[in-house]
Amino acid sequence: MTAVQAAPARPRSGARGGWLLLALAVLAAVAVLSLAVGAHAIAPAGVLRALLEPTGSSDDLVVRDIRAPRALLAVGAGAALGVAGVLVQVLSRNPLAEPGILGVSTGAGFAITIGSALGATTAAAGQLVLAVVGSVLAMALVYAVGRRSPLRLVLAGVALSSVLTGVSLGLRLLLPDVFDEYRFWVVGSLAGREQAPTLLPLLAIAAALLGALLLGRQLNAVALGEAVAHTLGVNVAGVRTGALVLITVLAGAATAVAGPILFVGLIVPHLARRVAGGSVPWLVAFAAVLGPVLLLVSDTVARVLLPVGEVPVAVVTAFLGGPVLIWAVRRYGAAPL
Amino acid sequence: MTALVLRRGPVSFRVERRTLVFTAAAVLVILGLGLLGLCYGAVWASPAKVFAALSGSSGGSGVVIRDWRLPRVLSGVVFGAALGVAGAIFQGITRNPLGSPDVIGLDSGAYTGALIALTVLSGTSAQLTTGSVAGGVVTATAVYLLARKGGLSGLRLVVIGIAVNAMLTAVNSWIVLRAELEVAIAAGSWSAGSLNGVGWDDLAIPFAVLAMLLVLLALRSQATHQSGLGGEVAVTTGVGLERLRLHLVLIGVGCTATVTAVAGPIAFVALAAPQIGRRLAGAPGVPLLPAALTGAALLQGGDLLAQALLAPVALPVGVVSTAIGGCYLIWLLTKEVRRT
Numbered sequence: 278m279t280a281v282q283a284a285p286a287r288p289r290s291g292a293r294g295g296w297l298l299l300a301l302a303v304l305a306a307v308a309v310l311s312l313a314v315g316a317h318a319i320a321p322a323g324v325l326r327a328l329l330e331p332t333g334s335s336d337d338l339v340v341r342d343i344r345a346p347r348a349l350l351a352v353g354a355g356a357a358l359g360v361a362g363v364l365v366q367v368l369s370r371n372p373l374a375e376p377g378i379l380g381v382s383t384g385a386g387f388a389i390t391i392g393s394a395l396g397a398t399t400a401a402a403g404q405l406v407l408a409v410v411g412s413v414l415a416m417a418l419v420y421a422v423g424r425r426s427p428l429r430l431v432l433a434g435v436a437l438s439s440v441l442t443g444v445s446l447g448l449r450l451l452l453p454d455v456f457d458e459y460r461f462w463v464v465g466s467l468a469g470r471e472q473a474p475t476l477l478p479l480l481a482i483a484a485a486l487l488g489a490l491l492l493g494r495q496l497n498a499v500a501l502g503e504a505v506a507h508t509l510g511v512n513v514a515g516v517r518t519g520a521l522v523l524i525t526v527l528a529g530a531a532t533a534v535a536g537p538i539l540f541v542g543l544i545v546p547h548l549a550r551r552v553a554g555g556s557v558p559w560l561v562a563f564a565a566v567l568g569p570v571l572l573l574v575s576d577t578v579a580r581v582l583l584p585v586g587e588v589p590v591a592v593v594t595a596f597l598g599g600p601v602l603i604w605a606v607r608r609y610g611a612a613p614l
Numbered sequence: 615m616t617a618l619v620l621r622r623g624p625v626s627f628r629v630e631r632r633t634l635v636f637t638a639a640a641v642l643v644i645l646g647l648g649l650l651g652l653c654y655g656a657v658w659a660s661p662a663k664v665f666a667a668l669s670g671s672s673g674g675s676g677v678v679i680r681d682w683r684l685p686r687v688l689s690g691v692v693f694g695a696a697l698g699v700a701g702a703i704f705q706g707i708t709r710n711p712l713g714s715p716d717v718i719g720l721d722s723g724a725y726t727g728a729l730i731a732l733t734v735l736s737g738t739s740a741q742l743t744t745g746s747v748a749g750g751v752v753t754a755t756a757v758y759l760l761a762r763k764g765g766l767s768g769l770r771l772v773v774i775g776i777a778v779n780a781m782l783t784a785v786n787s788w789i790v791l792r793a794e795l796e797v798a799i800a801a802g803s804w805s806a807g808s809l810n811g812v813g814w815d816d817l818a819i820p821f822a823v824l825a826m827l828l829v830l831l832a833l834r835s836q837a838t839h840q841s842g843l844g845g846e847v848a849v850t851t852g853v854g855l856e857r858l859r860l861h862l863v864l865i866g867v868g869c870t871a872t873v874t875a876v877a878g879p880i881a882f883v884a885l886a887a888p889q890i891g892r893r894l895a896g897a898p899g900v901p902l903l904p905a906a907l908t909g910a911a912l913l914q915g916g917d918l919l920a921q922a923l924l925a926p927v928a929l930p931v932g933v934v935s936t937a938i939g940g941c942y943l944i945w946l947l948t949k950e951v952r953r954t
Contacts, residue, residue: 373710373772422947429947432711432889436943439882443937447929450803457795464787540780547773589791595784599777603760606773 293559296552300566307570308352311577312344350467350475351576351590352569354531355541357482359568360489361527362542363549363560364520367500369427375543376528379434379521382537383441384415385529386463390445393458404462405478405533412529415441420521424514462536464589467576478530485526486565492519493558500557538591541568544598547605571598633904636895640907644691647914651687652679654918656926685814688821689876690914690931693809694883696824696869698891698909699831701884702902703866707859708772714885715870718775718863721879722782723753724871725805728878729789732801742804747875753778754867807880807932809917820872827868834861835902880932883909883916886939893946912939 312324319327319336326332327340361376369378377383388411389404415437423433449456495516498506506513528542549563575593582588652664659667659679667676668684697715704713716722727749731741757778761771790798873880890912891904916935921928 371710373776422944428711433944433947435885436940436947438940439886439936440940440944442881443933443935443940446802446806447933447937450799450806450930450933451924451927453795453799456799456802460787460790460798464784464791540784543776543780589784589788592784592788595780599781602777603774606770606777607760 293553297559297562297566300563300570304352304566304570304573307573307577308348311348311351311573312340314577315339315344315580346475347467347576348573349479350534351572353475353479353482354467354535354538355545355568355570355572356486356565357527357531357568358538358541358572359545359549359564360486360561361524361531362544362546362568363557363564364489364496364524364527365542366546367496367557367560368517368520368524369431370500371427371431372547373543374431375540376524377438377537377542378431379524379528380415380419380437380441381412381525381528382532383438383445384411384413385409385532386459386537387411387415387441387445389462390448390455390459394448394452394455405475408533409478409529412532413525416521416525416529420518424517424521464536464591467535467572467579467590475534478534481526481530485523485530486561488519488523489527489561489565490558492516492523493556493561496520496557500555536591538572538594540591540595540598541571544602545571547602551605630896632896633901636904637907640894640904640911644907644910644914647911647918648687648691651690651914651918652683654921655683681814685817686809686812686917687914689809689812689817690917691910692821692824693873693877693880694887694910694913695906696828696873696909697880697883697913698887698905698907699828699902700866700869701886701909702888702891702905703831703862704884705888707862710772711889713772715866716879716881716884717772717779718757718867719753719778719782720750720867720870720874721881722779722786724750724874724879725786725801726753726782726789728804729786729793729801732797732804733789733793743875746878747871750871750874751867753782754871758863803930804878805932806930807874807878807935808920808928808930809877810928810930812876816876820876823872824869827865827872830861831865831902834858834865878930878932880913880935882932882936882939883912886943887912890939890943890946 309321309324312328313319313321317336317339319340323336324340327334327337328345331337331341358376362374365374365376365379366372368374385408388407392403392407419430419434419437422437423430445459449459495506495511498509498511499513499516501509503513506516531538545564545568546560549560549567553559553563571594572590575597576590578597579588579590579593582593649661649664652668653659653661655678657678664679667679670676670680700715701713704715704717705711707713708717724746727745727747728742730749731738731745735741735745757771757775760778761774790801793801870884887909888901888905891906891908892901894908895901895904913931913935916938917931919938920931920934923929923934
């Protein structure tokens, strides 16, 4: 099986490796840039010094305690959303799918609405826990209803999302306080979120990314069709369940730390497919690099766009990613999976 | 025999029995829901009273039924059918169960227009209507023009629609975030879609427009079914695919924009009605008639529940139609799982 699959891909994998290295270099440059830019600009050399040999100056504090955690958050959330998007699109065989389609973000939003309607904690930590619980429950329900086929999975996700949206919108319209709190969560932003306990979500994301790389080869077979996968000796049901668990962890954790900015999960796989072709492991690798690049650039732009205050990062992401997606689709056509 | 064939001279129809049964049942359900809508209100009117009021013989209470409840019920049924048809059109063109008029940015564009009317202008109902129609139509045109490049591909249309949608949604939630709380809540409840306070004055033009669009659609229905068999088949059998798609998109956009102008963006009816309808009717493809009937029943039923659920507070119908439509779709899916 390995030989059959790897043989036709081999001539291109050198080029793909080169592209991946280039993407990694871009990511590093963008990361340094995001540490340097802000209300108080610091030269790139200063950033490197603060990271490598801190002296405790105020520049060092800004970089190490304020900007680095936020950049780390952007990297984690970006990688998680990008890879979750790849997995969802492969699994549902639908190039329009994004992690939100399986109910992750509406589940989280519903839990947060209910939580604040019941007067549960409004602190960042409380929202984080609620978001995780909501997205996991929603995904479990969608899986229970739709596990038999990709189409059913998508429809179940859409249906559940709409039920939850309806109920929570009704609640919010009746309770102005809840509405007020929710509108700040739903816009999706990294500002101030670094104060929540983010270590656990980031660790979960790292573990799930590793899992996605390991599962990539089996997913390749599933992407060829169920019958082919069976013939190749792949346990389709097992792979599907595994991928869904990974999607839940990735998208749930990202939504918990950054709010619903799931558009990243749609656009990154589309861009990754331009360089990676149809191979799932390569798609995962590229998405894990391009997602952070998009989110880091967006977050940096979001910080400097207005003279005072910030634009929510989701707005910038949409306006950076949207035109790129439109351009890619017009230039290359919408590549079906 | 599961099919009936009707012949009269050169014209013949072939109708699946199940489709026929479904159509009859759906019409009965819609009539029942409509009657219930006329009976229900702050004061319950018996069906006998309703019929008396409709025939114009009763006095005082007849006004309530004729001028308040009847326009609301009619708009629920007609708008529901229009949304169902629009959804079926878009799912047919894109060949994707996620296709619906909102994917090409109609709803989010209309919301942006309404938000501008609410926050920048003074937010009168005329401004809301104009703003929403202008926003929706401008967005849909932009998406269509961007997606047209050497022919309209369904998938490209949807992907570009999603991209534009994402941008508009981000802008919308940002405007809501920065607005005063009261304005934000007013915008939120407009965006849910509501039939509260719909009267005869609001309906004359929309009904005329919808009737015209549906007649146009009926004229093209033969070609539409042909194109449902696939692009190549349709072209071989003499369908001008490009023109047909343009006409269909225009009809779908027209239906949705008309409904949105009066009632706000009622989400999900257009998405769910075609899927529910085709499962109930056991029909192949994404048929138009079952979608229209299901949409009408869904919206009218949703509006009844929206009035009754927390009476005397009337919820926006969009909240309820979304929730019951979703529940029903989930139930249908679980039933399918058990059968297979």
